[in-house]
Amino acid sequence: xxxxxxxxxxxxxxxxxxxxxxxxxxxxxxxxxxxxxxxxxxxxxxxxxxxxxxxxxxxxxxxxxxxxxxxxxxxxxxxxxxxxxxxxxxxxxxxxxxxxxxxxxxxx
Numbered sequence: 429x430x431x432x433x434x435x436x437x438x439x440x441x442x443x444x445x446x447x448x449x450x451x452x453x454x455x456x457x458x459x460x461x462x463x464x465x466x467x468x469x470x471x472x473x474x475x476x477x478x479x480x481x482x483x484x485x486x487x488x489x490x491x492x493x494x495x496x497x498x499x500x501x502x503x504x505x506x507x508x509x510x511x512x513x514x515x516x517x518x519x520x521x522x523x524x525x526x527x528x529x530x531x532x533x534x535x536x
Contacts, residue, residue, distance in 0.1 A: 430477040432485040436503045439513035440469050447515040458520045464494040465501060465518060475500065475531050483507055486516065490530050498530045 439445055447455070447462065455462055468491035476488040486504035493499050502516040521530045 430474045430479070430487055432477060432479055432505065433472070433474050433487045433489065433503070435485075435505060435510075436487065436513040437470055437472075439505070439511050440466060444511040445513040445515065448517070451515040451517050455518050458499075458518070460493060460499055460518055460520070465491055465499055468492055468499075469501065469503070472501065473531070484509070490521075500530070 436445075445466075452462075454460075455465075469489065472489035472491040474487050475490050478486040478488075481504065484505050484507035486502060489501045489503060491499050491501060498521055499518060500521050501518045504514050504516050505511065506514065525534055526532070527534060
């Protein structure tokens with residue numbers, strides 16, 4: 429499992445997290461409720477891991493919302509910091525762009 433995701437799950441569990449303005453806007457646009465996806469983060473599955481991202485380690489995580497629908501979350505930890513976990517963005521993955529399990533991108 430991703431070391432970054434282990435850290436992020438811990439930070440979310442202890443309440444050391446925030447959502448970026450971009451994430452809040454995307455949540456609203458896609459009709460995603462924050463609390464259920466926060467709760468689902470603990471059971472999330474890493475789709476892509478970016479441990480060396482220039483803004484700090486990040487992960488793309490697949491979770492299910494309160495209705496069982498897939499949601500992708502991008503979580504990060506600011507470079508040089510140990511907290512908070514930052515929800516960078518959240519979106520409903522488009523079926524035409526992702527494999528049926530939403531774990532890999534379709535080839536174009």
